[in-house]
Structures are given as C-alpha cells and as structure tokens.
Amino acid sequence: MFQAPDHTQTVSKRLSEVLADVGVDERMVLKRRRAWLLIESIYTRSLQLQDHNISTKYFGSQSEGTTTPDLHSDTDQLFLMNNFNVIQDWNGWEPGMRNYLMIQDESVSPGYCLLQRLRDDAPLPYNDVPDQYYIKDRTGRVVLKNAIMSAAAAAAFEGGERHGPAYTREGKPGFNDNDIVVAFPCKSWPLPARQWLDWQGAGQWPSDDIKRYCCSSGCFVVGVGSKGSDHEELEWRISTSLAERCLMFNLNITQIRCYVLMKMILKTYIKPHSEDTISSFMCKTVLFHCIANTHSNIWRENNLLVCLSLCLYILYNSILNDNCPHFITPGNNLMRGHISRGSKPYILKILQSVIRSEGTLLMGIVRILVQDCI
Numbered sequence: 089m090f091q092a093p094d095h096t097q098t099v100s101k102r103l104s105e106v107l108a109d110v111g112v113d114e115r116m117v118l119k120r121r122r123a124w125l126l127i128e129s130i131y132t133r134s135l136q137l138q139d140h141n142i143s144t145k146y147f148g149s150q151s152e153g154t155t156t157p158d159l160h161s162d163t164d165q166l167f168l169m170n171n172f173n174v175i176q177d178w179n180g181w182e183p184g185m186r187n188y189l190m191i192q193d194e195s196v197s198p199g200y201c202l203l204q205r206l207r208d209d210a211p212l213p214y215n216d217v218p219d220q221y222y223i224k225d226r227t228g229r230v231v232l233k234n235a236i237m238s239a240a241a242a243a244a245f246e247g248g249e250r251h252g253p254a255y256t257r258e259g260k261p262g263f264n265d266n267d268i269v270v271a272f273p274c275k276s277w278p279l280p281a282r283q284w285l286d287w288q289g290a291g292q293w294p295s296d297d298i299k300r301y302c303c304s305s306g307c308f309v310v311g312v313g314s315k316g317s318d319h320e321e322l323e324w325r326i327s328t329s330l331a332e333r334c335l336m337f338n339l340n341i342t343q344i345r346c347y348v349l350m351k352m353i354l355k356t357y358i359k360p361h362s363e364d365t366i367s368s369f370m371c372k373t374v375l376f377h378c379i380a381n382t383h384s385n386i387w388r389e390n391n392l393l394v395c396l397s398l399c400l401y402i403l404y405n406s407i408l409n410d411n412c413p414h415f416i417t418p419g420n421n422l423m424r425g426h427i428s429r430g431s432k433p434y435i436l437k438i439l440q441s442v443i444r445s446e447g448t449l450l451m452g453i454v455r456i457l458v459q460d461c462i
Contacts, residue, residue, distance in 0.1 A: 099447035100392035107345050110156045114341050117153035121337065124151035141171045147329045149368065150264070152336045154347050159355060162265045164254075166308070166329065174203065174274040174309055181211035188232065188272065189213075190309070190326075192279060197314035199280065199420025200323040203232040203272075223322070234324055237270045237311025253310035253325060271308035271327065278307045278326045280417045289380035298338055302331035302416075315425030328416045335376060335415075342387045346395050347375050350403070352453050357438045362431040366407070370422050374403045376415040393447050404439045407432060 107113075124146045132143040148164030149155035173185040181187050191202035205214035205222060214230045217223065221236040241255035249256055254267040277285075285299050294302070307330075313323030339347075350371040358366055378399045379387070387395055406412040407427060414420040427435070442449050 096393050097390045100390050103392050104389045112345055112348050120153035143168045143170060147333055154344055159351055160264060162267045164267045166269045166271050168271055168273050172272040174272045176276050176279055178211050197317045197323060199414055199417045200314050200325055202322055203324055205230045231322055233321055234311035234313055241268055241270050253312035269310055271310045273308055275306045277303045280419055284416050291380050291382050291384055293380050294335060302334055305330040340387055342389055342392055345392060346399055349396050353442055356453050358435055362435060365427050365431055370412050373412060373415050374399050378402055397443055400439055400443050407435055
C-alpha cells in the first residue's frame with residue numbers, strides 16, 4: 089500500500105533536498121534546539137538571581153527547529169509562576185504556597201478546569217472573595233477568573249495585545265513576534281490524559297519510555313477558557329506543552345519536514361483568506377495522530393509526499409467533521425468554534441487541490457522559499 093511510484097519518490101527526494109537547503113535537516117534542527125534550550129536555561133537562571141520565583145520555557149516552532157526563515161514563526165515563551173501550586177487532589181497541598189485545586193467535572197469543558205482557591209495555612213477551601221479576580225460559583229467555591237493572567241502579562245510586558253492565553257508583542261524590524269504566556273504549574277499528570285498513557289496505536293509510538301517522561305513532566309494551566317463555554321471566563325486550559333515538546337524532539341527528519349510543509353501550505357493558501365481557522369498546533373496534532381496510527385517504516389525520505397498526503401487527508405476529515413481531538417486529551421476538540429460555515433468549503437477545496445496536485449503545488453511553494461532565502 090505504501091510503495092510509492094517513481095514520480096512520487098522523485099518529488100519526495102526533491103522536496104527533501106530543497107527543505108535541507110533552507111535549514112530543515114538533522115544538523116540544523118539539533119542546532120536550533122540546543123540554542124533555544126540554552127537560552128531557556130540562561131533566562132531562568134537570570135530570573136532566579138533576581139530573586140524571582142519564576143522559570144521560563146520556550147515552546148513552538150523556534151525551539152523545536154520546525155521552521156524556516158520564510159515562515160516568520162513567532163517566539164513562544166512561557167513564564168511559570170513557581171510560588172503557585174495547582175493540585176488535583178488534597179494530598180498535593182503545600183504550606184506557604186498559593187494553592188489551587190483543579191475542578192474537573194461535567195460543568196467544565198474537556199481539557200479545561202476551574203481553579204478553586206485554598207487556604208495558605210491548611211488544606212481547606214478559601215471562603216472569602218479577596219478581589220475582583222475571584223468569584224463564588226453556584227456551589228459556593230471561590231474560583232479564580234482567567235482574566236488575571238492577561239492583566240498580569242499586560243502589566244509586566246507593555247505594548248502587546250491578548251490572543252487566547254498569550255500576550256503578543258510585535259517584534260522590532262528584523263525580529264519575530266513574541267507570544268508570552270503566564271502559567272501556573274501542576275506537578276501531576278492531568279487526569280483526563282491518563283488513558284493516553286495506556287493507549288497504543290499501530291505505529292507503536294510514542295514508546296513507553298517517552299510516555300513515562302511525559303507523565304513525569306506534569307502540566308500547566310493557562311488563562312483561557314473554551315470558546316462558547318458557559319464558564320469561558322472561569323475556565324483554565326490544561327497544557328501538556330512539555331510532553332508535546334518531548335514528542336516533537338523524538339520525530340525523525342521526514343516527520344519534521346512533513347510538519348513544515350503543512351505549515352507552508354497553511355501560510356500560502358489558507359491564512360491569507362481564513363486567518364484564524366486552522367492553526368499550526370492543529371497541524372502538529374494531526375501529524376501526531378498520523379504517526380501513532382501508521383507503521384514507522386513509511387516515514388522515509390523518499391516517501392515524504394505519501395506521508396504528507398496522509399496527514400492532509402486526516403486534516404481534511406477533521407475539518408469536514410469539525411473535530412480535531414487533542415492528541416493527549418482527545419476529549420478536547422481543538423476545532424470547536426474555530427471554523428466558520430463560510431470558510432469551511434474554501435479550506436476543504438484547497439486541501440483537496442494540494443493532495444490531487446501530487447506535489448506540483450508544493451514545488452511551487454518551495455521554489456519561492458528558496459528564492460527568498462538566496
């Protein structure tokens with residue numbers, strides 16, 4: 089089934105060569121990752137030397153090495169407030185910390201939670217509403233509004249605007265935009281993601297070792313609610329960004345090139361007409377699902393076009409059905425509320441055209457890319 093004809097193999101090799109020429113090869117990917125991890129370490133140490141109980145993490149395309157100069161990828165920086173402690177059961181309560189209990193019941197959207205304020209001196213609920221960022225819910229719990237995060241980011245980082253959980257600052261000439269997210273840490277693996285640790289697809293990926301590392305990395309909560317939710321201003325998204333970065337670091341170069349090509353298609357054909365519909369994170373999620381459900385021997389350099397077509401088919405079906413399940417917490421539909429009825433036919437038509445072109449449209453994109461890099 090996955091034996092590519094001569095034309096497909098030839099186009100796959102040419103695409104791989106061109107992508108290597110613009111920096112999407114093993115050497116440059118590793119170099120980018122090491123550089124950003126070093127920046128992350130230096131930045132965190134600098135904050136600690138200034139007596140800030142804060143650490144920083146870099147996520148997204150820059151730190152993954154999954155970008156090219158022409159994609160103009162943002163820098164995604166997360167600030168972790170380590171004096172806060174988010175717990176999933178009462179045993180995680182710690183004295184001297186600002187403790188919050190995750191509330192994950194049927195009233196909360198999948199992949200999200202409420203944060204109930206706990207007392208600082210004992211593992212008991214907080215009963216008073218301390219300021220405008222708190223409210224009592226219908227059961228009498230004192231819960232934190234997610235607007236506090238954008239307010240904190242706006243106070244610390246001037247000259248930007250809110251996009252989802254991020255506070256975006258436009259980059260100076262010659263620099264990329266910077267997406268800043270403030271998050272609270274949770275040391276335990278999220279409850280909705282525990283089934284994922286036991287699940288295994290046809291591709292036998294990720295391995296048990298990778299899953300164990302992911303589980304040990306815990307999670308974050310970031311200040312944004314699910315679109316259209318009745319409790320949108322109170323919900324907090326549960327983020328497994330560290331686990332997702334680990335998954336990206338364990339991809340081979342063909343899988344990385346497949347992801348980069350998806351982002352090129354997104355930038356060239358979809359974003360100019362439908363800016364806030366399909367995100368690069370959705371493309372990444374589609375790639376994860378595709379890898380997990382296919383045998384590893386198809387992910388070869390001379391099979392790149394076939395691999396890309398598989399991913400585009402999955403993306404096409406996700407858009408058609410308005411459902412893109414998060415890879416780790418599949419109850420969370422990433423496409424909920426993102427694709428309008430008017431833009432959907434256009435996006436489906438574009439994806440269908442790219443798949444049927446058998447690489448012709450892709451070669452046009454990468455030719456322009458090479459010219460821009462010369």
